[in-house]
Amino acid sequence: MADNANSKNIELEFPDGSVRSFETGITGRAIAEGISKSLAKKSVAYVLNGELIDLADPIHSGGKIEIVTRSDDRALELIRHDCAHVLAEAVQEIWPDTKVTIGPVIENGFYYDFDRAEPFTPEDLERIEKKMREIIQRNLPFEKKIVSREEARAVFDAMGESYKLELLDAIPEGEDVKLYSQGEWTDLCRGPHMPTTGQVGSAFKLMSVAGAYWRGDSDNRMLSRIYGTAWADEKQLKNYLHMLEEAQKRDHRKLGREMDLFHFQEEGPGVVFWHAKGWKVFQQLVSYMRRRIEEHGYDEVNAPQILDKALWQTSGHWDWYRENMFTTQTEDDREFAIKPMNCPGHVQIFKNGLRSYRELPIKMAEFGNVHRYEPSGALHGLMRVRGFTQDDAHVFCTSEQLEAECLRINDLILTTYSDFDFGDIVVKLSTRPEKRVGSEEGWDRAEAIMQKVLNQIEAESDGRIKTELNPGEGAFYGPKFEYVLRDAIGRDWQCGTTQVDFALPERFGAFYIDQNSNKQEPVMVHRAICGSMERFIGILIEHYAGHLPLWISPVQAVVASITSDANEYAEKVVATLKAAGLRVEADTRNEKINYKVREHSLVKIPAIIAVGGREAEQGTVSIRRLGSKHQTTMTLEEAVESLTQEAIAPDLKRAAQAG
RNA sequence: GCUGUUGUAGCUCAGGGGUAGAGCACCUCAUUGGUAAUGAGGAGGUCGGGAGUUCAAAUCUCCCCAACAGCACCA
Numbered sequence: 001m002a003d004n005a006n007s008k009n010i011e012l013e014f015p016d017g018s019v020r021s022f023e024t025g026i027t028g029r030a031i032a033e034g035i036s037k038s039l040a041k042k043s044v045a046y047v048l049n050g051e052l053i054d055l056a057d058p059i060h061s062g063g064k065i066e067i068v069t070r071s072d073d074r075a076l077e078l079i080r081h082d083c084a085h086v087l088a089e090a091v092q093e094i095w096p097d098t099k100v101t102i103g104p105v106i107e108n109g110f111y112y113d114f115d116r117a118e119p120f121t122p123e124d125l126e127r128i129e130k131k132m133r134e135i136i137q138r139n140l141p142f143e144k145k146i147v148s149r150e151e152a153r154a155v156f157d158a159m160g161e162s163y164k165l166e167l168l169d170a171i172p173e174g175e176d177v178k179l180y181s182q183g184e185w186t187d188l189c190r191g192p193h194m195p196t197t198g199q200v201g202s203a204f205k206l207m208s209v210a211g212a213y214w215r216g217d218s219d220n221r222m223l224s225r226i227y228g229t230a231w232a233d234e235k236q237l238k239n240y241l242h243m244l245e246e247a248q249k250r251d252h253r254k255l256g257r258e259m260d261l262f263h264f265q266e267e268g269p270g271v272v273f274w275h276a277k278g279w280k281v282f283q284q285l286v287s288y289m290r291r292r293i294e295e296h297g298y299d300e301v302n303a304p305q306i307l308d309k310a311l312w313q314t315s316g317h318w319d320w321y322r323e324n325m326f327t328t329q330t331e332d333d334r335e336f337a338i339k340p341m342n343c344p345g346h347v348q349i350f351k352n353g354l355r356s357y358r359e360l361p362i363k364m365a366e367f368g369n370v371h372r373y374e375p376s377g378a379l380h381g382l383m384r385v386r387g388f389t390q391d392d393a394h395v396f397c398t399s400e401q402l403e404a405e406c407l408r409i410n411d412l413i414l415t416t417y418s419d420f421d422f423g424d425i426v427v428k429l430s431t432r433p434e435k436r437v438g439s440e441e442g443w444d445r446a447e448a449i450m451q452k453v454l455n456q457i458e459a460e461s462d463g464r465i466k467t468e469l470n471p472g473e474g475a476f477y478g479p480k481f482e483y484v485l486r487d488a489i490g491r492d493w494q495c496g497t498t499q500v501d502f503a504l505p506e507r508f509g510a511f512y513i514d515q516n517s518n519k520q521e522p523v524m525v526h527r528a529i530c531g532s533m534e535r536f537i538g539i540l541i542e543h544y545a546g547h548l549p550l551w552i553s554p555v556q557a558v559v560a561s562i563t564s565d566a567n568e569y570a571e572k573v574v575a576t577l578k579a580a581g582l583r584v585e586a587d588t589r590n591e592k593i594n595y596k597v598r599e600h601s602l603v604k605i606p607a608i609i610a611v612g613g614r615e616a617e618q619g620t621v622s623i624r625r626l627g628s629k630h631q632t633t634m635t636l637e638e639a640v641e642s643l644t645q646e647a648i649a650p651d652l653k654r655a656a657q658a659g
Numbered sequence: 660g661c662u663g664u665u666g667u668a669g670c671u672c673a674g675g676g677g678u679a680g681a682g683c684a685c686c687u688c689a690u691u692g693g694u695a696a697u698g699a700g701g702a703g704g705u706c707g708g709g710a711g712u713u714c715a716a717a718u719c720u721c722c723c724c725a726a727c728a729g730c731a732c733c734a
Binding site: 111119120121122208209210211212213216217218219222223224225227257258264265266267269316317320321324340341343372374375376377378379380384475476477480499501526560562563564565590591592593594595596597598599600601602608610612613614622624629630631 | 660661662663664670690691692693694695696697707708724725726727728729730731732733734
């Protein structure tokens with residue numbers, strides 16, 4: 001594009017590729033009006049070179065422009081943000097002495113934090129929502145004013161909005177201070193906003209009240225936060241609310257009780273009582289992982305539960321992790337700690353005896369039962385507990401071996417997730433934090449290797465794996481990969497992790513003898529795949545909504561007799577299926593088949609095998625699968641064949657195919 | 660840990676200053692019924708724990724515990 005001689009004109013490129021010239025200073029609204037009246041009416045903002053801007057803002061330089069209408073996905077952010085402002089105005093209209101703080105957009109909605117002596121009640125929410133609809137009805141314009149710091153200070157000072165004054169001070173020098181007003185109500189805000197409050201629409205709902213610390217710092221005052229959700233139209237809102245209901249239905253705490261998998265009780269906050277069926281799932285998962293790590297050349301070990309505090313002082317845990325540790329004292333006044341991590345134990349095993357470079361890499365795995373005194377408010381079913389089992393492993397290797405080991409671990413992690421039907425995986429690389437140990441050269445080297453690995457992970461995945469960088473988020477002892485998986489209803493869970501550790505081998509004085517008979521410090525890699533077996537099972541329950549795959553189901557089939565005449569045959573079917581290695585139970589109770597089907601369906605038995613006179617006579621079975629209303633009749637032999645095939649764990653299936 | 664809410668039978672929940680109620684589940688009996696609840700009868704709780712107020716508390720007050728939502732935390 002040639003420079004226009006007339007500096008008063010700018011050139012704007014539209015999404016269709018057309019380029020038009022405008023007088024500099026033209027507003028987005030004027031451009032929209034120039035295109036069509038209806039567009040102008042529907043538009044809520046414009047995007048210039050990727051940045052969302054107020055429709056009324058003038059344009060001073062050329063570039064790619066796009067007019068954003070209310071139905072555009074990018075407008076959703078505006079709807080939510082505007083809704084937050086309306087919420088704040090509503091609250092202050094009802095309770096004028098409430099102070100406002102911040103109200104950002106979040107996933108699915110927005111929130112606003114208020115400082116108020118009395119907490120909000122659910123009834124208050126209804127009242128506020130009503131007031132919000134009133135404000136939206138008024139349909140007043142959002143008006144922006146760019147002011148000096150002094151002006152802004154005067155405005156909020158007069159209003160007594162101390163939090164806004166604090167926010168004002170935090171705005172970096174050189175950045176505009178903007179005030180947005182809707183009628184009489186004014187807020188300090190970066191914007192952008194839609195032209196009027198009316199465009200917020202009616203597809204919103206206040207969801208809940210909660211406490212939240214001012215500026216996210218637990219040393220600060222606790223504010224009252226109101227959460228809301230907002231959407232472009234009623235249908236989207238309805239879908240969202242429906243999704244929430246679905247999520248509630250698959251809550252692992254509810255399903256865990258219904259399926260008789262586990263329970264919690266008051267005397268053991270944060271520790272799991274695994275029932276027979278839940279423990280079966282647990283054991284299936286452990287067996288699977290055990291086969292996988294064997295396949296990948298790990299050796300399983302087991303280190304003590306309780307160790308002298310001296311060991312934890314050496315590892316450093318006693319200093320920086322003590323408030324999270326359970327400790328125990330004996331009669332002779334020795335103090336012990338129940339292990340919160342397995343690493344120190346594994347280093348002891350590494351150190352016991354003299355290690356040669358020929359042995360490396362040493363891959364030590366443990367299904368390590370650890371205990372951590374988690375804050376009471378953090379506990380959440382199986383997802384956050386105080387006692388759990390890590391599928392932990394430590395790889396002791398040379399720095400030359402690091403790259404290959406990271407890739408090997410990556411392969412193990414990704415195949416495991418895919419075996420559990422997790423499709424979307426994000427791998428995040430966290431790099432050196434401010435507080436860290438080790439030399440800069442060491443960090444440089446490790447980060448370079450891991451960046452290379454990260455690139456390779458992405459390249460090899462055919463776009464299935466996304467990668468991200470988390471600068472400064474690494475552990476103090478080394479950079480790490482975090483593996484985040486997305487479940488069936490779109491929630492993200494961080495499970496796997498690969499962490500390079502410069503610190504621990506040194507602290508414990510672990511070394512191996514290299515080619516030149518010199519002592520060398522090994523690189524230690526911490527790695528987990530499921531993270532916590534307990535939590536992973538919680539995630540699986542929610543991911544599958546209780547419909548566990550056959551191979552991991554605690555009870556794979558129930559054989560239900562239709563009349564007592566068929567009881568004997570039912571027992572025979574059970575015996576046959578059990579002999580084939582399936583986990584099967586008989587239901588020969590004096591109940592109707594409808595009753596039995598309902599009951600076993602509710603507890604998510606994958607296959608209900610009904611047998612009556614016909615089946616007994618013909619040597620067949622009638623199978624009804626969970627989630628289906630239909631049944632299939634086949635011979636007992638066919639049933640054994642099809643169920644045993646399906647019950648083969650995915651790794652074994654893979655091995656069979658390869659072999 | 661912080662803010663708020665909740666805690667009544669195995670589960671879901673009603674009640675509420677004068678010593679507890681429903682449905683489902685459970686037990687018994689009858690029923691032998693073809694794919695999401697057969698009928699009848701019965702048993703079961705002292706109302707999360709402790710202290711206090713009161714003639715009297717499950718119901719009011721205080722303390723503690725646990726759960727739930729969010730925040731903070733999550734090596």
